[in-house]
Amino acid sequence: MENDSSRKILGSVWFWIAVAGVVMLCGVFYFIGSYTAKVDLHGKKASLDELVKEIEEREVLLGELKNKTESQTKEVADIQEELQEMEKEKNDALQIIENKSRAEEEMKELQKQVEKSSKELRDLTEEIKTKKAELAAAEGKIVEKKQEPKILSAGFFTVGKDLPVGRYKVVAQSGFGNFFVNSGSKVNVILGDSEIGVIEYVFYADEGDEIELTLAAKFIPVE
CATH class of the missing domain: 1.20.5 (Single alpha-helices involved in coiled-coils or other helix-helix interfaces)
Incomplete structure (x- = not known):
């Protein structure tokens, strides 16, 4: 027991x-x-719940950063597109400026050619006039200028004052009468449709010449 x-x-x-x-x-x-169950988190011991919470917070932050990055990426793409458009506009403007400069240069060159051609035309015109005058002189013809004739009535006149210096063909307006230059020492004729006179008379009016008319006469500039 x-x-x-x-x-x-x-x-x-x-x-x-x-x-x-x-x-x-x-x-x-x-x-x-x-x-x-404790781990080292930022130099401190953390429990599993704290670690899970920290991971969730990091995931949220990561999502926010991802969204922000996508937004910034879109903004960067938009800015790049704007820059490309501005670059295109700049190139178009440069092309316009270049075309304008080229057109101005071409215009200047054409202007030079026009001026050269105009000078050549003037020279040719003068040469033709000279040849015509020479031909007319050789044939005994008088070439009238395109200037307006000067009509003087009967009276006394001074070359350089009443009549410009130059070569003239003098024609009576009507009837007949005397035409004197320097009291008849240079010209002494009877103008008009008369058997004793002449229908027209050509002379060179020098500065200071004194003209005397007993009838109205037309002074026509000639070569």
């Missing part, structure tokens, strides 16, 4: 020892789990 009681007591002691060991082992495991 004593042996049975001793065995029972001994079994009960071992039971409680085993229970105490299990409790201690659970405490050790909890301590180990609690310790290992």
